[in-house]
Amino acid sequence: xxxxxxxxxxxxxxxxxxxxxxxxISPRANLPVSxxxxxxxxxVGAGYAGLTASRDLCKSGYKVLLxxxxxxxxxxxxxxxxxxxxxxxxGTWIHWNQPHVYHEMHRYGQTRMxxxxxxxxxxxxxxxxxxxxxTSMSHHEEELMVGKxxxxxxxxxxxxxxxxxxxxxxxxxxxxxxxxxAVSAAQRIDQVKHLLDDVQLAxxxxxxxxxxxxxxxxxxxxDILRWWxxxxxxxSGLYEFTETHKIAAGQSAxxxxxxxxxxxxxxxxxxxxxxxxxxRSFGNKVMVSSVSGQKWVxxxxxxxxPLNILSKVQFDPPLPPxxxxxxxxxxxxxxxxxxxxxxxxxxxxxxxxNWSGNRVFSCRGDGLTPRGNTHLVSFGANSESGSxxxxxxxxxxxxxxxxxxxxxQVVWHNWLEDPFSRGTWCMFSPRYSFRYLDALRxxxxxxxxxxxxxxxxxxxxxxxxxxxxxxxxxxxxxxLGLSKTVGASL
Amino acid sequence: xxxxxxxxxxxxxxxxxxxxxxxxISPRANLPVSxxxxxxxxxVGAGYAGLTASRDLCKSGYKVLLxxxxxxxxxxxxxxxxxxxxxxxxGTWIHWNQPHVYHEMHRYGQTRMxxxxxxxxxxxxxxxxxxxxxTSMSHHEEELMVGKxxxxxxxxxxxxxxxxxxxxxxxxxxxxxxxxxAVSAAQRIDQVKHLLDDVQLAxxxxxxxxxxxxxxxxxxxxDILRWWxxxxxxxSGLYEFTETHKIAAGQSAxxxxxxxxxxxxxxxxxxxxxxxxxxRSFGNKVMVSSVSGQKWVxxxxxxxxPLNILSKVQFDPPLPPxxxxxxxxxxxxxxxxxxxxxxxxxxxxxxxxNWSGNRVFSCRGDGLTPRGNTHLVSFGANSESGSxxxxxxxxxxxxxxxxxxxxxQVVWHNWLEDPFSRGTWCMFSPRYSFRYLDALRxxxxxxxxxxxxxxxxxxxxxxxxxxxxxxxxxxxxxxLGLSKTVGASL
Numbered sequence: 015x016x017x018x019x020x021x022x023x024x025x026x027x028x029x030x031x032x033x034x035x036x037x038x039i040s041p042r043a044n045l046p047v048s049x050x051x052x053x054x055x056x057x058v059g060a061g062y063a064g065l066t067a068s069r070d071l072c073k074s075g076y077k078v079l080l081x082x083x084x085x086x087x088x089x090x091x092x093x094x095x096x097x098x099x100x101x102x103x104x105g106t107w108i109h110w111n112q113p114h115v116y117h118e119m120h121r122y123g124q125t126r127m128x129x130x131x132x133x134x135x136x137x138x139x140x141x142x143x144x145x146x147x148x149t150s151m152s153h154h155e156e157e158l159m160v161g162k163x164x165x166x167x168x169x170x171x172x173x174x175x176x177x178x179x180x181x182x183x184x185x186x187x188x189x190x191x192x193x194x195x196a197v198s199a200a201q202r203i204d205q206v207k208h209l210l211d212d213v214q215l216a217x218x219x220x221x222x223x224x225x226x227x228x229x230x231x232x233x234x235x236x237d238i239l240r241w242w243x244x245x246x247x248x249x250s251g252l253y254e255f256t257e258t259h260k261i262a263a264g265q266s267a268x269x270x271x272x273x274x275x276x277x278x279x280x281x282x283x284x285x286x287x288x289x290x291x292x293x294r295s296f297g298n299k300v301m302v303s304s305v306s307g308q309k310w311v312x313x314x315x316x317x318x319x320p321l322n323i324l325s326k327v328q329f330d331p332p333l334p335p336x337x338x339x340x341x342x343x344x345x346x347x348x349x350x351x352x353x354x355x356x357x358x359x360x361x362x363x364x365x366x367x368n369w370s371g372n373r374v375f376s377c378r379g380d381g382l383t384p385r386g387n388t389h390l391v392s393f394g395a396n397s398e399s400g401s402x403x404x405x406x407x408x409x410x411x412x413x414x415x416x417x418x419x420x421x422x423q424v425v426w427h428n429w430l431e432d433p434f435s436r437g438t439w440c441m442f443s444p445r446y447s448f449r450y451l452d453a454l455r456x457x458x459x460x461x462x463x464x465x466x467x468x469x470x471x472x473x474x475x476x477x478x479x480x481x482x483x484x485x486x487x488x489x490x491x492x493x494l495g496l497s498k499t500v501g502a503s504l
Numbered sequence: 505x506x507x508x509x510x511x512x513x514x515x516x517x518x519x520x521x522x523x524x525x526x527x528x529i530s531p532r533a534n535l536p537v538s539x540x541x542x543x544x545x546x547x548v549g550a551g552y553a554g555l556t557a558s559r560d561l562c563k564s565g566y567k568v569l570l571x572x573x574x575x576x577x578x579x580x581x582x583x584x585x586x587x588x589x590x591x592x593x594x595g596t597w598i599h600w601n602q603p604h605v606y607h608e609m610h611r612y613g614q615t616r617m618x619x620x621x622x623x624x625x626x627x628x629x630x631x632x633x634x635x636x637x638x639t640s641m642s643h644h645e646e647e648l649m650v651g652k653x654x655x656x657x658x659x660x661x662x663x664x665x666x667x668x669x670x671x672x673x674x675x676x677x678x679x680x681x682x683x684x685x686a687v688s689a690a691q692r693i694d695q696v697k698h699l700l701d702d703v704q705l706a707x708x709x710x711x712x713x714x715x716x717x718x719x720x721x722x723x724x725x726x727d728i729l730r731w732w733x734x735x736x737x738x739x740s741g742l743y744e745f746t747e748t749h750k751i752a753a754g755q756s757a758x759x760x761x762x763x764x765x766x767x768x769x770x771x772x773x774x775x776x777x778x779x780x781x782x783x784r785s786f787g788n789k790v791m792v793s794s795v796s797g798q799k800w801v802x803x804x805x806x807x808x809x810p811l812n813i814l815s816k817v818q819f820d821p822p823l824p825p826x827x828x829x830x831x832x833x834x835x836x837x838x839x840x841x842x843x844x845x846x847x848x849x850x851x852x853x854x855x856x857x858n859w860s861g862n863r864v865f866s867c868r869g870d871g872l873t874p875r876g877n878t879h880l881v882s883f884g885a886n887s888e889s890g891s892x893x894x895x896x897x898x899x900x901x902x903x904x905x906x907x908x909x910x911x912x913q914v915v916w917h918n919w920l921e922d923p924f925s926r927g928t929w930c931m932f933s934p935r936y937s938f939r940y941l942d943a944l945r946x947x948x949x950x951x952x953x954x955x956x957x958x959x960x961x962x963x964x965x966x967x968x969x970x971x972x973x974x975x976x977x978x979x980x981x982x983x984l985g986l987s988k989t990v991g992a993s994l
Contacts, residue, residue, distance in 0.1 A: 246741070
């Protein structure tokens with residue numbers, strides 16, 4: 015099956031929009047002819063938050079209607095299967111120390127992982143590129159160098175952040191956090207740059223840009239520090255927890271497990287390619303309307319619309335101003351994730367940080383394709399203008415300035431132009447979380463809000479989306495009371 | 505409410521059996537008059553594996569009967585509330601990097617933690633005691649010293665175990681494991697002792713004994729190595745993940761969340777103080793009988809009887825010989841966990857390792873009581889003979905040889921003599937897991953087996969018990985097919 019989403023550009027000039035993807039749901043809806051008044055809960059959005067909420071609620075006996083604007087499940091995660099190789103177009107990396115996602119991986123027997131790192135094949139080297147200069151080193155030297163850079167950057171308390179954030183899943187617990195939450199990555203770099211040499215400083219900024227998808231000024235220092243704390247307050251953890259292990263079968267196979275289990279309860283109705291326009295809460299009910307004029311009613315609604323598009327949905331009564339402001343300001347991650355297939359296996363164990371120009375921030379080996387070529391994944395910025403074809407060519411040109419390579423194809427998804435995301439994973443700007451996080455998590459009438467964009471723990475990760483979907487389902491389940499169930503007959 | 509279990513000995517000679525405990529279930533059963541043929545699943549055992557399985561199955565719409573020999577939930581974990589202070593009598597420490605337990609803590613809003621460590625109050629020192637010698641040092645020196653000792657002990661591959669066990673939740677993946685799985689802690693110590701000084705060697709053995717509850721000869725090296733790998737392959741992780749963070753409200757409050765949620769579905773029947781004697785599997789059914797002659801029938805049964813008592817249950821048809829042998833041989837953790845209230849706050853930040861005699865292996869501050877005294881927790885061996893009073897006196901005498909202290913009371917549970925556990929948390933002897941682990945996890949007719957004692961990941965931990973309960977419930981749910989449910993009416 016093929017999703018309408020994603021781009022593939024082969025360097026011979028062949029371009030296609032739409033990628034082979036096992037997350038596409040067909041037929042696109044299973045709605046009975048008459049659907050008035052039969053739902054307990056409507057879930058808007060079939061990313062991991064929506065899938066988790068739907069699955070939990072269906073298992074608890076509630077009749078659920080899942081509405082999704084796309085033609086597929088997974089939201090900001092999906093797997094493209096191209097020539098027998100899996101490309102993760104969005105959220106990718108998971109770890110057994112991410113509690114919510116690993117719990118589900120175990121539950122679905124999806125614990126087999128593949129490793130983006132391969133320290134055996136190819137060049138086994140790291141390249142730092144900045145201001146026209148290039149430095150190469152071994153991965154061991156890289157880890158020490160990056161460890162020093164992030165170590166100084168994150169050492170806010172003489173204990174590597176451990177005193178400031180003792181509980182990384184409850185990061186605001188310590189009141190001292192308030193000062194650091196207001197600081198930008200740029201301001202923090204100013205505080206520590208005298209401790210770092212040029213390579214360390216360039217690599218630090220390149221990797222922060224890869225993490226945040228925005229400038230040092232727009233990046234909240236605290237969100238980088240949270241990643242650090244969640245990863246065990248050290249750089250090997252940061253690498254291991256956030257960009258090493260992938261689900262071997264692919265994210266879309268994993269997402270299907272949630273969907274299929276919900277469906278098997280007999281309690282799930284769904285409608286894909288269904289864009290929600292308005293949500294009206296009244297009495298003990300909520301009514302949702304799609305842009306094509308369909309309407310459904312339920313007792314509760316779980317809205318998983320990503321932060322950057324939440325304000326596009328019309329609520330009645332209107333959302334509180336603080337919630338609208340939070341969505342309009344949005345998170346700042348406008349980064350690009352670009353896959354490349356390049357000739358041979360030499361770059362399989364290559365990692366690069368680039369702090370020159372503004373297209374490419376990082377690049378690394380991510381696998382070997384069945385043809386024996388290297389799958390590279392690169393994080394950078396989206397093109398300001400031009401066609402997707404020009405975008406791909408420009409990206410490749412920039413990448414070749416770091417390292418000569420023979421590129422066969424480029425595969426990517428422009429999450430910034432995507433009307434259903436307007437950005438990638440969540441990264442907050444300075445002062446954002448104290449102003450908006452609590453408001454984003456609050457219910458509004460009969461509407462609950464669940465998204466990895468306002469998770470407490472691994473915010474912006476698949477783990478955070480599952481955390482939130484679980485929270486919403488539990489809340490509704492507790493509130494609506496007993497699920498009346500009939501045991502299967504003996 | 506008071507459980508019949510546990511001992512309290514005050515040094516004025518007052519002795520009592522039974523402790524105030526919020527895990528006691530009253531009334532002890534909620535069985536309807538006629539219960540023939542109405543259950544989908546019978547769950548034997550109300551520890552975390554049984555509670556998780558019951559909760560998941562009830563939520564999925566199955567009618568569940570939960571049978572428990574004790575008067576309380578929690579199995580080898582329960583909280584005694586004495587004079588307003590919580591003592592965790594069994595399993596205690598949890599961490600956000602233990603995926604199954606943290607997922608549940610989040611789900612139940614039980615993420616507030618208290619910290620056994622307190623590096624601010626009192627002496628802030630570590631004592632190593634061995635062969636009549638005593639050495640004291642700061643906790644920083646302790647961490648370096650213990651880091652060196654465990655670092656050498658666990659460095660089987662030049663990479664601190666990372667190459668041998670790259671996936672700690674799937675520890676047998678690498679075939680090289682087979683050699684190390686057959687090695688005892690004693691044999692491994694022989695391999696590395698030339699790298700360690702006397703203090704390091706004594707502390708290493710004392711801490712291994714505290715972890716395994718048995719001799720170095722009986723302790724499988726591989727199970728210690730698994731703890732190390734799960735903890736991030738370093739000693740600060742080993743401390744942080746396995747003996748630092750407690751659920752602030754107590755384990756029993758947490759366990760109640762599972763029980764109460766299952767009960768609220770309306771699908772849970774239960775009977776406490778009900779000892780199962782036989783389990784008979786026939787056709788598509790299973791019949792269970794209690795020692796008092798009650799009988800119940802269901803489609804499936806989840807047996808969560810701990811490894812060391814599994815062979816006491818009579819199965820028909822009989823369990824395969826390998827499963828019986830696994831239970832008879834059992835795991836080797838016969839250790840004692842002893843709480844003490846001692847005068848003043850001086851020892852709040854004290855940690856000790858003791859490799860002299862055979863009663864006390866480790867001791868550490870665990871909290872301050874409302875009276876301002878120190879709560880110490882000590883791991884050691886059970887008394888070979890004598891009354892509980894003599895046991896407590898002997899333990900205190902041994903402890904005072906390490907450090908003078910004024911003891912007010914001793915609170916403990918003899919898990920070795922407990923007929924429903926016959927040991928504490930699971931530790932395998934050399935060659936055990938390759939012979940028995942797969943067999944222990946296998947179904948037997950209509951009976952599934954779930955216990956933290958044969959979990960793949962955090963085996964012997966609360967996390968592992970939840971892992972297993974979840975596995976059994978998912979398996980049964982998939983096998984019995986759709987849960988037919990009726991949404992609550994609009």
